[in-house]
Amino acid sequence: MAEISVGAAVRSGFALIGRKPLTVLSWGLLRFGLLAAMFALFAPFFVEAFRTAAERAQHGATQPPDPAAILPRMMMLQGLSYLLQIVQALVVCVVYCAAWRAILHPERTRFGYLRVGAPELLLVLLAFAAGMVFVFGLLILIIPIAIVVGVLAAIHLAPVAVAVGVLAALALAAGLLYIGLRFSFVGPMMVQDGKFHLFESWTMTRGRAGRLFFVGLSLFGILILAELAVVIVAVAVGAAALGVAAGGFGNLSGFFQLPPMEIVRRLAPLLAIYALASIPLQGCAVAIAGAPWAKAYQDLLPDSAEAFT
Numbered sequence: 001m002a003e004i005s006v007g008a009a010v011r012s013g014f015a016l017i018g019r020k021p022l023t024v025l026s027w028g029l030l031r032f033g034l035l036a037a038m039f040a041l042f043a044p045f046f047v048e049a050f051r052t053a054a055e056r057a058q059h060g061a062t063q064p065p066d067p068a069a070i071l072p073r074m075m076m077l078q079g080l081s082y083l084l085q086i087v088q089a090l091v092v093c094v095v096y097c098a099a100w101r102a103i104l105h106p107e108r109t110r111f112g113y114l115r116v117g118a119p120e121l122l123l124v125l126l127a128f129a130a131g132m133v134f135v136f137g138l139l140i141l142i143i144p145i146a147i148v149v150g151v152l153a154a155i156h157l158a159p160v161a162v163a164v165g166v167l168a169a170l171a172l173a174a175g176l177l178y179i180g181l182r183f184s185f186v187g188p189m190m191v192q193d194g195k196f197h198l199f200e201s202w203t204m205t206r207g208r209a210g211r212l213f214f215v216g217l218s219l220f221g222i223l224i225l226a227e228l229a230v231v232i233v234a235v236a237v238g239a240a241a242l243g244v245a246a247g248g249f250g251n252l253s254g255f256f257q258l259p260p261m262e263i264v265r266r267l268a269p270l271l272a273i274y275a276l277a278s279i280p281l282q283g284c285a286v287a288i289a290g291a292p293w294a295k296a297y298q299d300l301l302p303d304s305a306e307a308f309t
Contacts, residue, residue, distance in 0.1 A: 004211040004296045010218045012295035013288035016102055023102065026112040027095045028283025032275065034091045038084055045077055086124075090116070093123040093187075099290030100191040104298060119190040126186065126198070134176075141172060181205065181212040188297040204300060215292050223289060230281060234274065241270040 017024050097120050098113035105113075145168045152161035185201035205212060245266040246255035255263070264271075 002300050004208055004215070004299045006211055006214045006218065008299070009215045009292040009295040010222070012103060013099075013284075013291040016099070016287045016291050017284055020102060020109075023098075023109070023112040024283040024287050025280055026114070026283070027098060027286045028279040028281065030091060030095060030114065031282045031286075032279045034088060035278075036275075038088075041080055041084070042077070089124050089127055090120065093120045093127065095286050096187060096290045097123065097191050099286050100188045100294035102287075103291050103294035104188060104192050118194050118196075119187070122190055122196055123187055138172075177213070178209060181209045181216065184212055184216075184293050185297045188294040191294070192297070204297075208300075212296060215296055219289055219292060223285065226285075226288075237273070238270060241267070245270075 094114055094116060097115065101108055101113040101115070145165070149161045149165045149168075152158075152164060182202045182205045183198070185204055186197055189197040189201060189204075242252070242255075243249045246252050255266075258266075
């Protein structure tokens with residue numbers, strides 16, 4: 001009987017980076033392109049807001065701005081944010097489907113495994129549906145727990161109330177984690193054959209949640225350590241660049257008193273370096289976090305027919 005290899009699953013993302021570095025780079029470039037587009041859309045609104053605030057401060061205005069004047073702009077921003085949430089969900093699904101496709105169908109190399117097809121669109125719909133179910137389910141569970149905790153606190157059983165609240169939170173987190181692990185094959189299964197799958201993942205992962213948990217725990221540790229290393233390097237480089245831009249660390253107080261656009265202009269090279277460095281980092285993160293679930297699913301493919309019956 002086939003079984004999941006935790007080590008092979010965790011290593012699959014790193015193997016994919018070594019085997020297809022340019023492909024992984026393209027995934028990071030796509031995610032970076034989305035962030036750049038979001039910045040390009042929202043930057044004019046914030047620049048205009050800063051300019052208006054500066055003008056009001058220069059003229060000594062003390063009254064708040066007229067709500068009727070800013071309402072159309074706020075509505076436009078809200079509409080753009082909703083649209084970008086949909087686009088962002090689609091991009092995330094596209095790049096993760098590409099990572100799964102690179103494991104399950106390594107021969108389909110066209111466009112860096114990136115597609116906008118049935119699996120990607122179905123995953124977007126499932127993501128929004130899962131979000132709604134999560135919110136409503138959480139409310140249904142939290143309300144009775146909050147009532148119990150409130151009653152215990154009201155009758156001066158504060159330690160018991162705290163214990164009940166903590167245990168309920170832990171149980172809820174464990175339950176959500178278990179459900180997530182049982183449905184972790186939904187995406188890879190749809191990429192595998194292009195058909196809709198949901199409860200087949202629940203069937204296929206029966207008795208294997210423990211191994212999947214260790215896969216997820218390993219990935220969590222790896223990504224946390226990688227993020228910590230990136231933050232340390234970014235802070236060190238940023239501090240050095242900030243000192244150079246200010247003309248010495250002794251001039252930092254005067255540097256931050258400069259106009260905001262002047263500060264941005266001086267730090268533009270550093271921001272550009274961070275932006276370019278984020279491209280391979282984001283691509284590698286997708287490979288490391290996404291490929292193992294397709295590899296774990298692939299390990300079970302020999303008895304997938306038996307699992308579905």
